Amino acid sequence: MTHPREFTVDQRYALKVAAGNLGREFDGVFNSATIERFLTSSYDQFASGATIAQFLPLLAERFARQRLHALARVENRVNDGRPVVLFLCVHNAGRSQMAMGFFRHLAGDRAIAWSGGSEPGTEVNPAAVASMAEVGIDIRSEFPKPWTDEVVRAADVVVSMGCGDACPIFPGKRYEEWTLEDPDGLDVDAVRPIREEVERRVRALLAELGIPV
């Protein structure tokens, strides 16, 4: 860790546990220096924003885990043939979280879905959470986050929902632009039709990817 001064005793303990968890998960894939580097930079990512201090170690661990999985794919250390879809929107709080929720729910372990935002918010939109709960999908554990280079490079399909010019373009990928209303500030009743449109598009994408629902 490069920022010992910023850490409380609890945070230091949590980050040590996180480094241990990730070390075991990526044993034989990445060494501890790589894991610490990703954990530290993931921590910095959230520490510089409005994230509640207590959640920093938890989010850093989860974000580092996702990025390490992505890096393992980019470097061909993992090649299981499963398609990777990256859902992007502005805040990674509504549309992209709902899309990822449907995709994971419907695809199970046959494909991989990640999400990110160009200006990540501090929490997943409560109306989006409630509208997904209504159809039995739990996205309460998700959190808004940016995308990173390795995450975009590991994706086979990038679905952009309103991040416009801020969306990353890498050659050799399939891109989709979904035009959907932003649920920011809307109540559950207003989010419901957006959720239905997201579901319709996710089902169509899964069909195109050859993943029967």
Place this chain on the structure above:
Amino acid sequence: MTHPREFTVDQRYALKVAAGNLGREFDGVFNSATIERFLTSSYDQFASGATIAQFLPLLAERFARQRLHALARVENRVNDGRPVVLFLCVHNAGRSQMAMGFFRHLAGDRAIAWSGGSEPGTEVNPAAVASMAEVGIDIRSEFPKPWTDEVVRAADVVVSMGCGDACPIFPGKRYEEWTLEDPDGLDVDAVRPIREEVERRVRALLAELGIPV
């Protein structure tokens, strides 16, 4: 389902999906009539309280799942030798959720932990959630719930944290009474020492159960 009038189209869909999920998970263990009965009674349990309507199908599915796992143990349909610990407090919002979080985090899949409350609240205490996040444990997906007959009967150890006379007593079980301050209404700073005491007791319990951490 016995209450079609109360269900929106979305809820009916979600409960149908839930019944399908549980049917696959308990295939060969319980028939669809048993699963529907548990799903319906679990739904009723939350519908009669202050639970936000959108979350009812999600919580009903998860509660029914836990109860069916418990029933499978009570009826000796499952006997994997793993100890089951049930953590109980008043609201199932703070102490018992923190204890279950530490237990699952430290025991992994070597033991099973459930929790319940005598007067379940409507959400897990945010200060408890934050104080657990601080040590890298995510309890955001948990929800306050009561205990049920089969859940208590399936437990090998019942740990009671302040539900007093309301706590269930069944013969042939090991009981522990943990005296801990109620985090209800406290901020993260005040919850931290309670969390530390919970961790200490969970580690001692794991040692007694022969589960090295």
